[in-house]
Structures are given as C-alpha cells and as structure tokens.
Amino acid sequence: MAASCIRSMLLGGLFILLVSFNAPVFSMPILHSSPLTSGANQAGDTQESGAIPLPRGCGGVTPPGEVETTCCLNGIVYVDGEPVAGAEITITSSRGTSISLYTRYINTVDNVPFYEISLSDDPLQVQSGETITITARLGNRERSLTHEVQPGSQQVDIVLPRRSPNDFVALQSIPLRSISGEFDGLSGIAINPEYQVFVVDQEAHQIQAFDTNGNPLQPPWGHYGQNPGQFNLPRRVVVDASRNVYILDAGNRRIQKFDRQGRYVHSWMLCTQLSSCPFPYDLALAPDGTIAVVYNQGVTIFSTTGDLQRQWSTGIHGTDIDIDRNGNVYITTGQSDIYTFTPGGQLTTTLNTPLTSIQSMAIDPSGNLWVTDPINGIVRLSTTGAIAQQWTIPGELFNDMAIAPNGQLYLTSYTNKVLVFDPTRGTTRSWGRSSRYRDVIGTVTVPNNTLFIANREPAAVTRLTFQQSVTSTQVALNPLPRRIVDMTKAADGSVYILDQSSSTTARVYKINALGQQLFSFPINDVSAGAIAVAQNGTIFIAEDLDNQVLQFSADGQYRSSWGGTGSEPGRFYLT
Structure with a gap:
C-alpha cells in the first residue's frame, strides 16, 4: 500500500x-x-x-x-x-x-x-x-x-x-569567477543544434554558454552549494532535443536540468543514500532521449524527468561514456581499450586501440568514433579500433569533447581553453583563459559590509559589498599591479596593497573603503614579503632579500630600516 x-x-x-x-x-x-x-x-x-x-x-x-x-x-x-x-x-x-x-x-x-x-x-x-x-x-x-x-x-x-x-x-558562498571566458578547471562541453555551446567549469562550480565564436550568450550561472542551481564539482553536460541542459553535479550525486537560458527546471538524486553513492564520472544522451550515467563498475539509465529506467554492472571502472545512433553504449576506462554494450547492458565488443590513455570520446552522427590521447592528439578510430586519422595538437591535453551538427569538434582542455577543430581542413581555433582568482592571498573587511579580496597572479583586487544582494567590482589600480604579495587594513579603514612589480621593485597602493586609489609609491631594490600599518599611519615592509624591515611615513617617505640575516636578536630569516 x-x-x-x-x-x-x-x-x-x-x-x-x-x-x-x-x-x-x-x-x-x-x-x-x-x-x-x-x-x-x-x-x-x-x-x-x-x-x-x-x-x-x-x-x-x-x-x-x-x-x-x-x-x-x-x-x-x-x-x-x-x-x-x-x-x-x-x-x-x-x-x-x-x-x-x-x-x-x-x-x-x-x-x-x-x-x-x-x-x-x-x-x-x-x-x-x-x-x-x-x-x-x-x-x-x-x-x-x-x-x-x-x-x-x-x-x-x-x-x-x-x-x-x-x-x-x-x-x-560567494562566486568570484563571474567573467565569461575565464575558467578555473574545465571538465565538460556540449553543443545543441542551434550551435549554442555549454561549458562546465568544475573547479569554479559554474556553467557558461557561448556561441561558436566564443561570445558569451549570458552571464555564467551557478556556484558552490547544494541548493537548486548550485553545484559541487559539476563534471559533464548534455543537451536534449528540446534544448534542455542536463548537468552531472557529481559532488552532490545528482543531475540538474535547466532550460537553454540557464533557468533551473528540476533535479534528481542518483542514489537513495548519498553516503554510499559511487562517484559519477560521465553522462550521455541516448537516441530515445534517456540519460546514461557511468560509475565505477556500473551504468544507470534515467528518463529526462529522473525516473530510473534500468541499471547494470559493467565490471570495469568506467570514466567516459557515449551512445551511438543505435543505442549501443561505449565506455572507456582512461586506458587504451573501449568497451561496447547493448542498450540492455550486455558486453559485445572490446576495442583494443593502439592509444596510450583515452581522455575523452564522442560519436558523430555518421557513427564515427572520435577520441583524444595525450600522445596521439585527436584521433578518429576505425570500427576495429585502429587509428583511421589523427591530428596532433601541441601543448594541449583534453578532458571532454562534443561534436557539432557540421562535424566540427569542440573540446575542453586542461589549459582552460575551448578548442574548435575542423577535421575536413585540419584547422583549429580556441577561446578562453584561466581565471584571475586561482591564487587568493588575502582578504580584509571594512565598514559598511565590504570585503576586499586580493589575488596574487594574475594580480587583481576585488571589492564585494553585502547588502540585500552581493555586488562585485574590480578595484582599478594605477599603474597595474604585477604580483600582489600582501594586503592589510589600517586603523582608519583604508586598505594597503603590496605588489612586487618586478624582480627588484615593489609598490604600495593605498585605497579607501570605496575601492578608490588614494596614492601609491615604489620601493626599489627589494623583494617584498609582507606589509603592516601602525595606528599613526606608519608603514612597515618585510623585505625578503636582505631580511630587513623597512619603515615609511604615512605619505610613503622612507624613514629607516633594521634587521638583517641571522639568528641573533634583531635579525631575521624572512624567506
């Protein structure tokens, strides 16, 4: 009952x-x-x-x-x-x-x-x-x-x-990575018949959408969390015939469904008990509209509303999955072999390829099997698993691949680029770069619910204000910083930023609580390590090269230094 x-x-x-x-x-x-x-x-x-x-x-x-x-x-x-x-x-x-x-x-x-x-x-x-x-x-x-x-x-x-x-x-959690085309760790890609490209940034817990030239179609959506529209290590993405977008939210052990504008529709859990749910590695869309998820030792098939259709054991540690036009399932383990199963889960063929490590896999509308390999690059395999064609892409390793209706390949790389490859011409183009917030070195809070965040390289300072919503703006510093090493707050609420602008030159910036630059001054022949400001505005710089402390007036005039290398009182090892 x-x-x-x-x-x-x-x-x-x-x-x-x-x-x-x-x-x-x-x-x-x-x-x-x-x-x-x-x-x-x-x-x-x-x-x-x-x-x-x-x-x-x-x-x-x-x-x-x-x-x-x-x-x-x-x-x-x-x-x-x-x-x-x-x-x-x-x-x-x-x-x-x-x-x-x-x-x-x-x-x-x-x-x-x-x-x-x-x-x-x-x-x-x-x-x-x-x-x-x-x-x-x-x-x-x-x-x-x-x-x-x-x-x-x-x-x-x-x-x-x-x-x-x-x-x-x-x-x-507050998303800092909100600039289209900047990524922390790309992990998945899909393209719909209207040539909208959806990219998964696993490390930033975000999704971004572009046209085929890399122009953003909308702001990035999602950030870390467990609520609808939030992600915990999203890995892969597929798009159905109705243009709905499905994200494999791996860390939360669920699939989330969005419309083409990135609006949340619904989600479903992959298992009834999260603590014993195996980690999902990849998902694929079948010709009948169902969605297959591959785990270590198993595959589960869901409808697009989240109803369980069937599940079966594979006996292998699957890491990538794709489905051909006849519903046959292809699974790789990250090594050289590809395993094919019937739609019901019966193993039919094992393709022994000459590759070293298959990183990603996709099947085009004609049934051709495409893979990427760190040594051989982009490869089209024959029906027996032999190399039919290959193209080496120097300096790039890939983790996912999607095929557009025109036959072009869209790939995500470990260098945080989206690469578009045309196999008929053998040409490539790309867009994207690594996010500026990969090396946060400090935060300070100031009145009026304001937080400043400093990133070392690429050098950037962001101002966050917390009112009814969170707003984020980048602080404009002149001249541009090169490598921020420290940041601190003074008693009057102003913020001091220490930048190592070259191998022997540092610069101190002073900004107010609104993020407006008040002044800056250079320090020559130093390797700066840290900054502190006394209540009267006196500025102290820890200098790593000579293991000294440098003292400056509140307006940036040099006053004195002390210390030196050694273990005696008054001497330091600052590096």
Whole structure:
C-alpha cells in the first residue's frame, strides 16, 4: 500500500544538530531515489520565534477506509538563529537501515531550506511507534537525537549551538569567477543544434554558454552549494532535443536540468543514500532521449524527468561514456581499450586501440568514433579500433569533447581553453583563459559590509559589498599591479596593497573603503614579503632579500630600516 499522509502536523521536540557538506565516496550498488521537485513541506524553529507549521502533508490525505500511515518527517536546521541549507541529515531505523539527505530549498514559495523524507518508504520502512535516530552535521559540528515516530506528518526542527565562541560555519558562498571566458578547471562541453555551446567549469562550480565564436550568450550561472542551481564539482553536460541542459553535479550525486537560458527546471538524486553513492564520472544522451550515467563498475539509465529506467554492472571502472545512433553504449576506462554494450547492458565488443590513455570520446552522427590521447592528439578510430586519422595538437591535453551538427569538434582542455577543430581542413581555433582568482592571498573587511579580496597572479583586487544582494567590482589600480604579495587594513579603514612589480621593485597602493586609489609609491631594490600599518599611519615592509624591515611615513617617505640575516636578536630569516 502506498504511504500517504493526512494534512496534519505533529510538533516534534526541538532538537540541536549539525551537518557536513561532503559525503564519502564508495563503490556501492546504486539505489535510485525519486526526483527532487518543487512542492514540499516546510518546518520552523520553535525555540526562539515560535513554531512555523508545515503548510501541508507530503501525501495529501489518507485514502478512505485506510489506516493513517507513517509518512513525512520534515524540519529546519538552524545555525545562530538562521535556517541553513546544505545540512546533512542521516536517519537510522532501529533495524540499522539508514538514509542521508540535505536541507535544501525545495520550493520557491516558502523560501526556507528544510529536509523531508517519507519514513515508511524504502529503505527505512519505519512504522508508527518505532524509534529512529537523527544525526545532523554541518562543518565540524555533529549531534544525534532519537525520535519516536508518530502517524502522519511530523516536524522536527533542529538548532545547532556553538561549541566555542569561535565555532563558525559557512552559511553562504560567494562566486568570484563571474567573467565569461575565464575558467578555473574545465571538465565538460556540449553543443545543441542551434550551435549554442555549454561549458562546465568544475573547479569554479559554474556553467557558461557561448556561441561558436566564443561570445558569451549570458552571464555564467551557478556556484558552490547544494541548493537548486548550485553545484559541487559539476563534471559533464548534455543537451536534449528540446534544448534542455542536463548537468552531472557529481559532488552532490545528482543531475540538474535547466532550460537553454540557464533557468533551473528540476533535479534528481542518483542514489537513495548519498553516503554510499559511487562517484559519477560521465553522462550521455541516448537516441530515445534517456540519460546514461557511468560509475565505477556500473551504468544507470534515467528518463529526462529522473525516473530510473534500468541499471547494470559493467565490471570495469568506467570514466567516459557515449551512445551511438543505435543505442549501443561505449565506455572507456582512461586506458587504451573501449568497451561496447547493448542498450540492455550486455558486453559485445572490446576495442583494443593502439592509444596510450583515452581522455575523452564522442560519436558523430555518421557513427564515427572520435577520441583524444595525450600522445596521439585527436584521433578518429576505425570500427576495429585502429587509428583511421589523427591530428596532433601541441601543448594541449583534453578532458571532454562534443561534436557539432557540421562535424566540427569542440573540446575542453586542461589549459582552460575551448578548442574548435575542423577535421575536413585540419584547422583549429580556441577561446578562453584561466581565471584571475586561482591564487587568493588575502582578504580584509571594512565598514559598511565590504570585503576586499586580493589575488596574487594574475594580480587583481576585488571589492564585494553585502547588502540585500552581493555586488562585485574590480578595484582599478594605477599603474597595474604585477604580483600582489600582501594586503592589510589600517586603523582608519583604508586598505594597503603590496605588489612586487618586478624582480627588484615593489609598490604600495593605498585605497579607501570605496575601492578608490588614494596614492601609491615604489620601493626599489627589494623583494617584498609582507606589509603592516601602525595606528599613526606608519608603514612597515618585510623585505625578503636582505631580511630587513623597512619603515615609511604615512605619505610613503622612507624613514629607516633594521634587521638583517641571522639568528641573533634583531635579525631575521624572512624567506
């Protein structure tokens, strides 16, 4: 009998708990869960502001003549009085079965992150009167509690106390990588029939869209997190016939669906239990519109709405997957062989190629098999696995490949470039570069909810302001910095930036809280290492070359120096 709920609410006790963002990776059997769609229950804190009741049960009403069944357990996790998303909840039955889930924004109407689970469904199969254990984790905090299950819907809110005055947890992540065409770590690419190119930046947890010339079609979307539209190590992307975009959100063990404008549609989990869900490596779109995901030792097939179609064991550690026009499945392991399976999962052929390490794979509309290899470059294979054609691309290694309707190959490289290869002419073109925020060396806060972030190379300072929303602007410094080595804040709220502009010359910049440059001055014959500013404005520079401290007046005039190399009092080893 299907579990359903009356529209009622049982106010469970108020408990304290904490959750963690990253689940361990295991090679375990895949157990599929239902899709994560909008429309769910909501819970609230009863300790500080009074109970916020659930607006509805998760199953509507109990069927006529049936006994009220166990159904939903819902609740909010609070940190410092604020509901938080991304808290991991693990629920364990008295028989030892368990399931893990996260607090998240399930709908946009209530706009409160919460968790919900049907206790009477697999794998828990808990009935009224049984005792369950609820464990929550966030950052390095953790707490467990027991709860006696009641009939119908029940609400258990959890408040996480600090263990010490400095026991902080992250409540929000701010994307710094918002410049189109700049990437931290490209990992996936797809192109639709309208020649829109979608690129996955795994390290920046973002998606970017371009035309075929590399012109951005819209701002990048996504950043780190567990909520809808957020990502944790996204790896691959495919586009269906309706132009919907599917992202393999590997770290969150789910697939997220977006429209062509990057607007979130829905998502679904790859497994019922996150803690035992194997890491997904790649996904592919089949001719019948289903989506295949490859793991270590297995493949799972989903509909585009997240319904499990079938799954089967491969016996190999698959890292890349593609599907031909007949539905046959091709899987590589990152080595020289390619394994082909029927749509039902039966191994039919093993192609023993002469390649050293297959990095990416794609099948064109004519059925030709294309791969990339670090030694042989871009390769078209014959039906027997032999090299039919090859093109060496000096200095480039690739991790994903997509084929456009006109037969051109679009590849993502480890140098954070998108490369377009025309096999009929043997020509290449590319766009993209590494992000400027790959080497953050410091942050300072100033009044009015403002934060400055300095990146070493490429040298850049960004000003973030936190009001109702977060705004990000790059600080204009003149002359342009070359290699920022330190940043500090003075007592008056101004910010000092230390730049090593050449091998023997440094420069100090002073900016105000608005990010406006007040002045700068050079320092010759130094290798600068750090900067500090006294309350009266005196500036101190730690100089690595001669292991000295240099002193300057508030307006940048040299005053004195002291120190030197050695272990005696007043001498230093600063390098």
